Amino acid sequence: MLDQVKALTFDVFGTVVDWRGSITREGEALARSKNIHGVDWAKFADAWRALYQPMMQEVRSGRRPWTKLDDLHRMNLDRVLRDFSITGLSEPEIDHLNRVWHRLDPWPDVVAGLTRLKRKYILATLSNGNVALMVNMAKRAGLPWDVILGAEVARAYKPQPEAYLRSAELLGLRPDECMMVAAHNSDHEAANALGFHNAFVPRPTEYGPGQAKDVTPSRAWDVLAKDFNDLADRLGC
Amino acid sequence: MLDQVKALTFDVFGTVVDWRGSITREGEALARSKNIHGVDWAKFADAWRALYQPMMQEVRSGRRPWTKLDDLHRMNLDRVLRDFSITGLSEPEIDHLNRVWHRLDPWPDVVAGLTRLKRKYILATLSNGNVALMVNMAKRAGLPWDVILGAEVARAYKPQPEAYLRSAELLGLRPDECMMVAAHNSDHEAANALGFHNAFVPRPTEYGPGQAKDVTPSRAWDVLAKDFNDLADRLGC
Numbered sequence: 001m002l003d004q005v006k007a008l009t010f011d012v013f014g015t016v017v018d019w020r021g022s023i024t025r026e027g028e029a030l031a032r033s034k035n036i037h038g039v040d041w042a043k044f045a046d047a048w049r050a051l052y053q054p055m056m057q058e059v060r061s062g063r064r065p066w067t068k069l070d071d072l073h074r075m076n077l078d079r080v081l082r083d084f085s086i087t088g089l090s091e092p093e094i095d096h097l098n099r100v101w102h103r104l105d106p107w108p109d110v111v112a113g114l115t116r117l118k119r120k121y122i123l124a125t126l127s128n129g130n131v132a133l134m135v136n137m138a139k140r141a142g143l144p145w146d147v148i149l150g151a152e153v154a155r156a157y158k159p160q161p162e163a164y165l166r167s168a169e170l171l172g173l174r175p176d177e178c179m180m181v182a183a184h185n186s187d188h189e190a191a192n193a194l195g196f197h198n199a200f201v202p203r204p205t206e207y208g209p210g211q212a213k214d215v216t217p218s219r220a221w222d223v224l225a226k227d228f229n230d231l232a233d234r235l236g237c
Numbered sequence: 238m239l240d241q242v243k244a245l246t247f248d249v250f251g252t253v254v255d256w257r258g259s260i261t262r263e264g265e266a267l268a269r270s271k272n273i274h275g276v277d278w279a280k281f282a283d284a285w286r287a288l289y290q291p292m293m294q295e296v297r298s299g300r301r302p303w304t305k306l307d308d309l310h311r312m313n314l315d316r317v318l319r320d321f322s323i324t325g326l327s328e329p330e331i332d333h334l335n336r337v338w339h340r341l342d343p344w345p346d347v348v349a350g351l352t353r354l355k356r357k358y359i360l361a362t363l364s365n366g367n368v369a370l371m372v373n374m375a376k377r378a379g380l381p382w383d384v385i386l387g388a389e390v391a392r393a394y395k396p397q398p399e400a401y402l403r404s405a406e407l408l409g410l411r412p413d414e415c416m417m418v419a420a421h422n423s424d425h426e427a428a429n430a431l432g433f434h435n436a437f438v439p440r441p442t443e444y445g446p447g448q449a450k451d452v453t454p455s456r457a458w459d460v461l462a463k464d465f466n467d468l469a470d471r472l473g474c
Contacts, residue, residue, distance in 0.1 A: 070409070132408050135383050136409075145383075147372045170369065
């Protein structure tokens with residue numbers, strides 16, 4: 001049944017890259033260089049990320065016209081900076097901080113695992129991140145994608161069906177020729193309902209120590225792998 | 238002025254890959270295996286390619302709804318097979334032949350040149366080929382694109398402005414941060430009118446021996462390079 005899979009479609013934030021650790025590290029460096037004191041940057045990262053789903057929901061619902069993730073991130077950043085009483089950043093500095101999402105570090109297994117998986121499969125991003133974000137992240141981190149797909153080319157944010165279906169269509173593949181690789185059960189549930197196969201790769205520290213959500217699969221997904229190297233093993237790469 | 242260029246956007250058919258030689262070779266192999274006699278496969282390739290612009294014009298004009306290039310190629314192939322009186326191919330064989338465009342061979346300088354250019358620039362396709370065609374071609378030939386853009390994601394065929402502008406927009410770049418790399422003056426003229434920079438790389442045997450068109454630049458484009466290695470030299474890669 002998995003023999004028919006030709007493309008692996010990847011969730012990115014959390015599954016491929018460690019957004020929380022990366023934002024925390026960059027925030028701490030910014031605080032040192034700008035003499036910002038008293039900010040818990042892991043909490044800052046969590047607060048910024050907490051606004052992610054509600055802001056996308058504005059777009060999904062049609063209350064806000066199509067807006068790429070860079071611009072949603074910026075509106076959310078302005079709010080989080082206010083909430084954390086962080087002042088004294090210039091517009092170029094705020095813009096640079098907003099683009100920290102273009103500079104997220106991958107989990108340690110990612111580059112080696114993707115390099116193996118690429119020999120056998122088409123590797124596509126299927127992320128809510130916009131194309132420029134994905135391209136810049138990949139250049140910096142050495143992520144060997146074959147193609148950047150997902151929300152911006154579909155003009156629909158996951159878990160809306162169009163995000164998955166348009167990505168498969170652009171690959172010239174049926175959904176059952178694609179396998180979603182993600183650390184989030186909700187992503188798998190949406191993709192599976194459309195016919196995608198599913199490889200669950202938990203990232204149990206994505207949300208920091210004590211994470212309760214998504215540490216185990218909610219259903220018996222096709223593949224359960226510890227990390228991307230284990231995924232390559234299980235898929236015979 | 239060229240210092241601001243962050244992405245190279247590539248025409249593909251003719252500029253990156255040798256469609257005429259590739260189709261000729263595959264046609265000759267097909268003829269041997271299927272006992273097809275008396276076909277001049279270079280002429281067959283030329284005839285197939287000659288229907289390319291008129292069929293895209295049907296879409297550009299709105300007379301035909303958006304149709305991806307694989308499907309335009311197939312309609313044109315059915316006609317060329319009739320015109321060359323080629324019979325006896327099964328539906329899977331015709332479909333396979335139609336996908337010869339996914340299996341075109343690059344010019345000899347391409348992989349080495351792109352590999353050098355990729356260190357300094359974002360490498361994007363900006364082709365009229367559909368995404369699956371570009372992805373499959375790149376996997377087979379080892380073309381190290383960072384991102385697949387162009388007609389299908391823009392839903393507009395070059396030289397329509399949307400094809401170029403949407404590609405730059407998806408990269409998060411202004412047109413003058415992009416440089417079109419192409420062997421065709423008409424492509425450069427359309428891109429340049431929108432603010433793109435231009436690198437002309439002639440492919441003087443694209444149309445076979447005795448080619449008269451596009452052997453020299455029609456204007457003083459920013460860069461004139463003999464091939465992709467020369468382009469990498471000239472761009473300091």
